[in-house]
Amino acid sequence: MNRFFDYLQTISQVNDLSCGLGNGRKIQWLFHCGMLFSSKVKWWGDFKFRQSAHEGIDIAYYRTHPDEMHCFNDSIKVPAMDDGIILNICDDFLGQTLVVEHKNLSSSNKRLLFAYAHIIPEKSLKTGLGIKKKDVIARVCDTYKNPQLSPHLHFSCFEISKKMARENLNWTLFSNNSDIHKINPVFL
Numbered sequence: 001m002n003r004f005f006d007y008l009q010t011i012s013q014v015n016d017l018s019c020g021l022g023n024g025r026k027i028q029w030l031f032h033c034g035m036l037f038s039s040k041v042k043w044w045g046d047f048k049f050r051q052s053a054h055e056g057i058d059i060a061y062y063r064t065h066p067d068e069m070h071c072f073n074d075s076i077k078v079p080a081m082d083d084g085i086i087l088n089i090c091d092d093f094l095g096q097t098l099v100v101e102h103k104n105l106s107s108s109n110k111r112l113l114f115a116y117a118h119i120i121p122e123k124s125l126k127t128g129l130g131i132k133k134k135d136v137i138a139r140v141c142d143t144y145k146n147p148q149l150s151p152h153l154h155f156s157c158f159e160i161s162k163k164m165a166r167e168n169l170n171w172t173l174f175s176n177n178s179d180i181h182k183i184n185p186v187f188l
């Protein structure tokens, strides 16, 4: 299965989002176009333009029945997409970001980093620590810093060169450095 869609299923399982649906039925994830990779529009407030193209995917909405839409809140647990290592924990404009290196499953030898953003990491996590697929690594954070936005998980994938120092792996680098190649998580 595609890695990103597998990850959506993991989020659903860890949080028991399909609870009560029965018969193995799955929830449906919902995305406004402004939540998608490289979108130039906002999915909040005035729905006008973002300051720069979106560096990842925002995950927040799902439905359990055709007329029952749900949104994440700050109790949503964030699982790890795969086994990996925590390279950095840094601030973002809503909460914190975990920068994780997951194994690259493709045949190339490129180095892939993943940013789980707008979260509150589990207290036991430290840089250098190994994590396992489906481990709960964080909770989605509340959005009191920008109440127009609903709580959501921002998920990014970056391809970097080997030589970057761990402590520099943060949003200043991801947003401004043209050597960072941003990858659409849907095509992982």
Ligand SMILES: [Zn+2]
Residues within 6 Å of the ligand: 054, 055, 056, 057, 058, 154, 155
């Ligand atoms: Zn985002």
